[in-house]
Amino acid sequence: MTAVPVAIDLVSDTATRPTAAMLAAMTRAPVGDEQLGEDPTTAALEARVADLLGKEAALFLPSGTMCNQIALVLHTRPGDEVICAASAHVYGSEGAGVAVLGGALIQPIACPRGIFGPDELSAAVRRPKMRAPRSRLVVMEQTSNRGGGAVWPLATIRAVAGRAREHGLAVHMDGARLLNACVASGVAAGEFAQPFDTAWLDFSKGLGCPVGAVLAGPKDFIQEAWVWKHRLGGALRQSGVLAAACLHALDHHVDRLAEDHANARLFADRAAAIPGVRLDPPEIETNIVFLDLSSAGVDAGTVSARLRRSGIRIMVEGPTRMRAVTHLDVSRADVERAAEGLAQALAGAD
Numbered sequence: 001m002t003a004v005p006v007a008i009d010l011v012s013d014t015a016t017r018p019t020a021a022m023l024a025a026m027t028r029a030p031v032g033d034e035q036l037g038e039d040p041t042t043a044a045l046e047a048r049v050a051d052l053l054g055k056e057a058a059l060f061l062p063s064g065t066m067c068n069q070i071a072l073v074l075h076t077r078p079g080d081e082v083i084c085a086a087s088a089h090v091y092g093s094e095g096a097g098v099a100v101l102g103g104a105l106i107q108p109i110a111c112p113r114g115i116f117g118p119d120e121l122s123a124a125v126r127r128p129k130m131r132a133p134r135s136r137l138v139v140m141e142q143t144s145n146r147g148g149g150a151v152w153p154l155a156t157i158r159a160v161a162g163r164a165r166e167h168g169l170a171v172h173m174d175g176a177r178l179l180n181a182c183v184a185s186g187v188a189a190g191e192f193a194q195p196f197d198t199a200w201l202d203f204s205k206g207l208g209c210p211v212g213a214v215l216a217g218p219k220d221f222i223q224e225a226w227v228w229k230h231r232l233g234g235a236l237r238q239s240g241v242l243a244a245a246c247l248h249a250l251d252h253h254v255d256r257l258a259e260d261h262a263n264a265r266l267f268a269d270r271a272a273a274i275p276g277v278r279l280d281p282p283e284i285e286t287n288i289v290f291l292d293l294s295s296a297g298v299d300a301g302t303v304s305a306r307l308r309r310s311g312i313r314i315m316v317e318g319p320t321r322m323r324a325v326t327h328l329d330v331s332r333a334d335v336e337r338a339a340e341g342l343a344q345a346l347a348g349a350d
């Protein structure tokens, strides 16, 4: 039996294909050898992101994971501790990179929606003791992916960053979906990034690019980040073709994130009306919807398999938990169809 092709892919906002206009921009890009500092399009992208985030310098990297890993390794020394939400990507989804590459530990804070406050940070910070790890860095994830796309409010970011400074900690933003947060809240990227030493943007999520992320921070930090970029095999050659896609996305794919947010809300409203489906968390702030099927009487794997037969993909996150993410390649009609498919999958028999 041949598999049904995926018509509506809500597994992740990484599912986007480059648009024709993006591919055209890529073919026009002036390029050179990036490792030699000779790729003008990559340099233009780095300058643009540094400016957008209000930082001195920026560095193009192949992925968001590499942005996090390089930043965490540079902010810490072996034996140090990084504090972040228990749901954070740096904790659960990066192959224990900071332990492997930097010899540092992570102390996770259990918190609803992946957002914690200054007092929770203070409670997590180690008192200086010879035998204790040294608290060194706090990471905030904007938006919080496993927190259901929740937006860290600017006031919370400022309060946590301010408290971090009092404790002598550095502050890093995992900004994989920072621009979703900006579009949802009306707060500028530079304002969100201002309290952080380092911050980065992912271009391969809602912005719709095939590859790319940019890490921004102080000039000397970014110079050191270059050493790690080489070390990890992340230095590139004619990366301008990729950077051109990112520049195109900054011009054309930012404001439209509002459509993804509206589609996520529509899907969530339709899904929540299906018996046995609950939203967890209940508020949909950006493009991520978590479904709790614990009272549906059918497990997530079965629902997913039934959906697949209708050409719909929604991620299985746990035995009774699923995640749907909207993006550039799903329309309003698609999410309506996906919600109908979900209702049938829950009602249907195998």
Ligand SMILES: *Cc1c(COP(=O)(O)O)cnc(C)c1O
Binding pocket: 062, 063, 064, 065, 066, 068, 089, 090, 141, 143, 145, 174, 176, 177, 202, 204, 205, 213
């Ligand atoms: C996707 C993601 C990353 C990693 O980005 P890649 O480009 O996939 O390596 C990091 N943090 C969060 C919150 C993410 O969602």
